[in-house]
Amino acid sequence: MAKFADVIIDITHESVDRPFQYRIPEGLKDQIYTGCQVEVPFGRGNHLRSGYVVGLTDQPEYDPEKLKSIAGIKAQSVSAETQLIQMAWWMKERYGCTMNQALNTVLPVKQQVRQKEERWIRCLMDQETLAAQIRLAETKKYRARERLLKSFLETEVLPYGMAMTQLNLTRAALKPLEDQGLISVDSRLVYRDPVQDISESREKLSSGELVDLNDEQKAAVSGILAQYRQGIQKTFLLYGITGSGKTEVYLELIRQVAGEGKQVIVLIPEIALTYQTVLRFTRQFGGKVSFIHSRLSQGERYDQFERAKKGEIQIMIGPRSALFTPFSNLGLIIIDEEHEQAYKSEVTPRYHAREAAEYRAGQSGAFVVLGSATPSLETYTKALQGVYGYFKLSRRAKKNSILPRVQVVDMRQELKEGNRSVFSRPLRQLMEEKLEQGQQIMLFLNRRGYSRFLSCRSCGEAIKCPHCDVTLTLHQNGRLVCHYCGYQIRRPDCCPSCHSPYLAPFGAGTEKVEALVKEEFPQARVLRMDLDTTAKKGGHQTILAAFGGREADILIGTQMIVKGHDFPGVTLVGILAADLSLYAPDYRCGERTFQLLTQAAGRAGRDQLNGDVVIQTYSPDHYCIQTAAAQDYEAFYEKEMEYRRMLHYPPVCVMMTLLIGGTSEEAVDSAMKIAFEAVQTAPEIQTVGPVNAPIYKLNDIYRKILYMKSENYDILIKIRNQVESVLIHRGLNRQVGVQFDFL
Ligand code: ADP
Ligand code: ZN
Ligand code: ZN
Numbered sequence: 001m002a003k004f005a006d007v008i009i010d011i012t013h014e015s016v017d018r019p020f021q022y023r024i025p026e027g028l029k030d031q032i033y034t035g036c037q038v039e040v041p042f043g044r045g046n047h048l049r050s051g052y053v054v055g056l057t058d059q060p061e062y063d064p065e066k067l068k069s070i071a072g073i074k075a076q077s078v079s080a081e082t083q084l085i086q087m088a089w090w091m092k093e094r095y096g097c098t099m100n101q102a103l104n105t106v107l108p109v110k111q112q113v114r115q116k117e118e119r120w121i122r123c124l125m126d127q128e129t130l131a132a133q134i135r136l137a138e139t140k141k142y143r144a145r146e147r148l149l150k151s152f153l154e155t156e157v158l159p160y161g162m163a164m165t166q167l168n169l170t171r172a173a174l175k176p177l178e179d180q181g182l183i184s185v186d187s188r189l190v191y192r193d194p195v196q197d198i199s200e201s202r203e204k205l206s207s208g209e210l211v212d213l214n215d216e217q218k219a220a221v222s223g224i225l226a227q228y229r230q231g232i233q234k235t236f237l238l239y240g241i242t243g244s245g246k247t248e249v250y251l252e253l254i255r256q257v258a259g260e261g262k263q264v265i266v267l268i269p270e271i272a273l274t275y276q277t278v279l280r281f282t283r284q285f286g287g288k289v290s291f292i293h294s295r296l297s298q299g300e301r302y303d304q305f306e307r308a309k310k311g312e313i314q315i316m317i318g319p320r321s322a323l324f325t326p327f328s329n330l331g332l333i334i335i336d337e338e339h340e341q342a343y344k345s346e347v348t349p350r351y352h353a354r355e356a357a358e359y360r361a362g363q364s365g366a367f368v369v370l371g372s373a374t375p376s377l378e379t380y381t382k383a384l385q386g387v388y389g390y391f392k393l394s395r396r397a398k399k400n401s402i403l404p405r406v407q408v409v410d411m412r413q414e415l416k417e418g419n420r421s422v423f424s425r426p427l428r429q430l431m432e433e434k435l436e437q438g439q440q441i442m443l444f445l446n447r448r449g450y451s452r453f454l455s456c457r458s459c460g461e462a463i464k465c466p467h468c469d470v471t472l473t474l475h476q477n478g479r480l481v482c483h484y485c486g487y488q489i490r491r492p493d494c495c496p497s498c499h500s501p502y503l504a505p506f507g508a509g510t511e512k513v514e515a516l517v518k519e520e521f522p523q524a525r526v527l528r529m530d531l532d533t534t535a536k537k538g539g540h541q542t543i544l545a546a547f548g549g550r551e552a553d554i555l556i557g558t559q560m561i562v563k564g565h566d567f568p569g570v571t572l573v574g575i576l577a578a579d580l581s582l583y584a585p586d587y588r589c590g591e592r593t594f595q596l597l598t599q600a601a602g603r604a605g606r607d608q609l610n611g612d613v614v615i616q617t618y619s620p621d622h623y624c625i626q627t628a629a630a631q632d633y634e635a636f637y638e639k640e641m642e643y644r645r646m647l648h649y650p651p652v653c654v655m656m657t658l659l660i661g662g663t664s665e666e667a668v669d670s671a672m673k674i675a676f677e678a679v680q681t682a683p684e685i686q687t688v689g690p691v692n693a694p695i696y697k698l699n700d701i702y703r704k705i706l707y708m709k710s711e712n713y714d715i716l717i718k719i720r721n722q723v724e725s726v727l728i729h730r731g732l733n734r735q736v737g738v739q740f741d742f743l
Pocket of ligand 1: 211212213217240242243244245246247248249397398399449668
């Protein structure tokens with residue numbers, strides 16, 4: 001039993017940074033736990049204040065005689081704060097960070113900002129007036145107003161902030177409509193009885209506004225709810241091909257869970273958190289739903305969290321940080337596109353939203369639903385093992401919508417036959433046809449790993465490490481280096497396999513592609529979407545809206561264009577260089593390539609028109625390309641698992657990395673040596689390295705990496721703690737930075 005407790009006094013303040021230590025009185029010893037709410041004497045007057053225990057210890061930081069004692073415990077609290085503080089503790093233990101870092105991640109920070117009011121735009125028109133207004137806006141070419149009015153076809157209320165940024169509206173566009181009494185801007189949505197709301201949306205169901213779920217969707221909903229109602233707290237995988245109606249399943253689950261008065265968190269990758277998505281949720285749940293996204297300021301985010309705490313909203317949608325919404329009676333967490341990399345935090349604590357969601361759900365008996373058309377190998381493995389419940393949607397949900405025809409084009413053959421263009425002949429021909437028919441085209445350039453490896457344009461081989469089966473990375477000094485084992489060679493003059501001199505850091509950028517499209521298809525109207533063109537606020541959405549509104553024939557872009565957007569007019573998707581992500585120095589590159597190709601292919605023919613997909617590649621026989629072309633996830637999974645088993649990569653084991661960095665090469669070396677020795681004392685751990693980091697010297701910091709693999713998470717956590725204490729013991733933690741990460 002610990003003798004002392006660290007207590008934070010006011011958790012909504014930036015001073016969560018500073019816990020105060022208190023003595024735990026004998027009588028309270030077995031009742032104090034991390035996260036519990038206590039009363040403590042504070043300040044000079046020793047007034048009683050309430051606080052939260054964030055840590056327990058036997059080692060007082062100050063003279064124990066001078067420490068005050070905890071005065072009492074507030075009744076066993078399961079408040080949202082308690083849950084979040086416990087979650088911080090779990091993060092600290094699991095991912096290795098300080099309690100302060102963890103607290104700052106999970107607790108909302110209040111800033112001294114002007115409190116912004118939540119505002120809504122409400123449509124006051126009946127259907128006929130609305131239709132007339134839309135025609136008027138169309139003829140007068142009031143584009144912004146038209147976008148707004150069309151949104152009202154789908155919902156009665158729109159969140160103001162979201163509408164302004166996403167629809168690119170201005171106050172001036174609203175004013176005339178407001179003056180005519182056609183719309184109103186309400187500063188707050190009247191809070192309605194949740195149960196009544198639910199029954200209202202039920203009525204909408206019968207009036208045909210909601211879709212009738214098909215058999216597979218129904219089976220998923222009832223199967224999941226049956227287990228939930230039996231009190232089985234579980235994670236479920238909803239595996240459904242693109243367009244199979246996963247979102248409709250989410251909506252029904254939310255309706256049921258919210259109907260019982262519980263709260264719901266929906267995680268969506270930021271990039272897919274578009275206006276369309278928001279609409280689908282507000283249409284169903286109106287004022288009970290709120291959104292956070294990265295464009296919100298700290299203060300705005302805080303406000304949303306406050307509303308959640310007060311019970312004004314019941315459903316929170318957002319990227320991974322929405323997990324920290326202070327709901328105290330959570331019933332359901334949904335993670336859409338669960339395979340997305342964005343769910344893994346890139347800053348300390350480097351938590352994975354999937355794991356954190358399962359922990360958070362466990363605190364209040366909620367269940368977790370993971371949805372994807374291309375589940376991560378981890379998740380699918382658990383589903384097959386029965387650890388996760390598993391439901392499948394195997395067909396597209398819309399009538400007459402079928403999966404597109406996919407053809408794989410061998411670019412080596414194109415080159416052999418004299419075609420050096422970035423467009424293969426089959427792709428060019430299809431482009432011409434679609435343009436003639438007035439249909440839309442998306443050209444996708446997979447830019448991951450762009451220009452960082454060498455490949456042969458004659459035989460298609462990328463130059464690989466002889467020991468590791470990853471491509472060698474081209475460094476600026478012209479050397480090719482293996483980032484897994486450190487093997488390196490000078491950049492060769494010709495291909496090691498076929499001796500062709502056409503060896504190049506492969507790939508054209510989107511800008512180049514745009515120029516080429518304009519040159520070869522001068523009649524086409526072209527839009528480009530990449531980091532450059534979307535840099536300004538709302539840029540992303542403006543481009544998508546323009547393309548959705550048929551203001552262009554061809555959309556060229558990177559990853560951004562393939563995620564979750566639904567363009568009924570698109571009947572051709574061209575994937576220009578499928579290999580670009582295939583040979584990245586990362587054991588997950590096959591998985592990522594398959595996901596990207598499948599998603600890109602899923603963009604074609606979403607509606608009634610048949611879709612075509614052309615995959616251009618130098619590795620037409622690679623299993624990732626083959627299985628993506630066949631849109632066969634199961635086949636991909638089998639092959640990829642073979643590879644993971646053979647090379648002993650996750651999910652066959654757990655992999656942890658230790659990165660040590662410092663300005664002195666010597667210090668980094670010796671710290672790594674000591675860490676390595678400590679690791680080797682654990683026989684259950686397999687190590688690779690230490691090696692230099694992919695970018696060895698970064699900002700004058702030298703970095704080395706050690707890879708550790710084990711079947712068992714806990715063994716790795718134990719080793720991590722051991723390494724940390726050895727480094728601290730030797731005083732090395734002052735000279736180098738140490739960072740652990742689970743890959
Ligand atoms: P996913 O989330 O799996 O990509 P969505 O839920 O977005 O799929 O559904 C794809 C399209 O099919 C949407 O336009 C949706 O409205 C429609 N849809 C979904 N379920 C049904 C259904 N049961 N009947 C008719 N249309 C449906
Ligand atoms: Zn070659
Ligand atoms: Zn190697």
